[in-house]
Amino acid sequence: MTSDESGETLVQPGVFIDRGVLIDLFQFWDACKAVGASGRLHELTGWNDLKALLDSAGVDTDGTKQRSAMNRGMNAFRGLISSFRSHRLYSSRVCWSELHHTLLEARALEALVVQGVPQSLRAKRPQMMYRVALQESDYDELNAQFDTFRDSLNLDYGIDVIDVEDPARRLSVTPGDIWEGAREVWSQVLMDVLDAYVCAAALLVEAKILLSDDPVLRYALELLNDPGRDWTLLREALGLAPDAAFPTPHTPRYAPPADP
Numbered sequence: 258m259t260s261d262e263s264g265e266t267l268v269q270p271g272v273f274i275d276r277g278v279l280i281d282l283f284q285f286w287d288a289c290k291a292v293g294a295s296g297r298l299h300e301l302t303g304w305n306d307l308k309a310l311l312d313s314a315g316v317d318t319d320g321t322k323q324r325s326a327m328n329r330g331m332n333a334f335r336g337l338i339s340s341f342r343s344h345r346l347y348s349s350r351v352c353w354s355e356l357h358h359t360l361l362e363a364r365a366l367e368a369l370v371v372q373g374v375p376q377s378l379r380a381k382r383p384q385m386m387y388r389v390a391l392q393e394s395d396y397d398e399l400n401a402q403f404d405t406f407r408d409s410l411n412l413d414y415g416i417d418v419i420d421v422e423d424p425a426r427r428l429s430v431t432p433g434d435i436w437e438g439a440r441e442v443w444s445q446v447l448m449d450v451l452d453a454y455v456c457a458a459a460l461l462v463e464a465k466i467l468l469s470d471d472p473v474l475r476y477a478l479e480l481l482n483d484p485g486r487d488w489t490l491l492r493e494a495l496g497l498a499p500d501a502a503f504p505t506p507h508t509p510r511y512a513p514p515a516d517p
Contacts, residue, residue, distance in 0.1 A: 285330025307331070 288311050311327060
């Protein structure tokens, strides 16, 4: 745990969602999309209404197992929203700072290895030796590259939202406000699953590193970071039935590629 200058506690990112929960989240959102929640969202007054809508649409027709998966996905997403509202999930300022440090350290290590610096010296905070030579343009370039990476993690399931106004509570929420929050939540989810603060740095320095020891998830992450791939392959790599409105986990048909 760390604190920012105002003393507010920040939650450090960690891998708090395993592959099973990630699948449940995908299933929950697929179900929302399949039943057309976007067209009826204005009718919903709470999570129970959404659950009733999903139940009435028959998304759990395969029995208790399907219903349990949907409930786990919904509860996981509710927990994420609660965490997002209760804490500043690793503020952007701190996130960018850590990403920069990770990138610089990786590049510094490469440079020091090329220069033949002994390992005993490389282990002594090499980023301090390297940052002195950095220019503002270097940071601008890293920011631009990482913004592109972050934007690729934003998922839009086409759920429409409406303006919310409550004068008694001085509350006014616009669709833009809601989507900004949703993007931030989803970005945080996927970043935590991917260890992305480090994974993104590794990608930017062209290091072949993914910090997951789950070979299926490793392959899925490679697909996710490949702009030439589509979601069908990613869903198959995660063990999701590609054509089901409410997919069921199954044994993946794709083996992770062998390391060169």
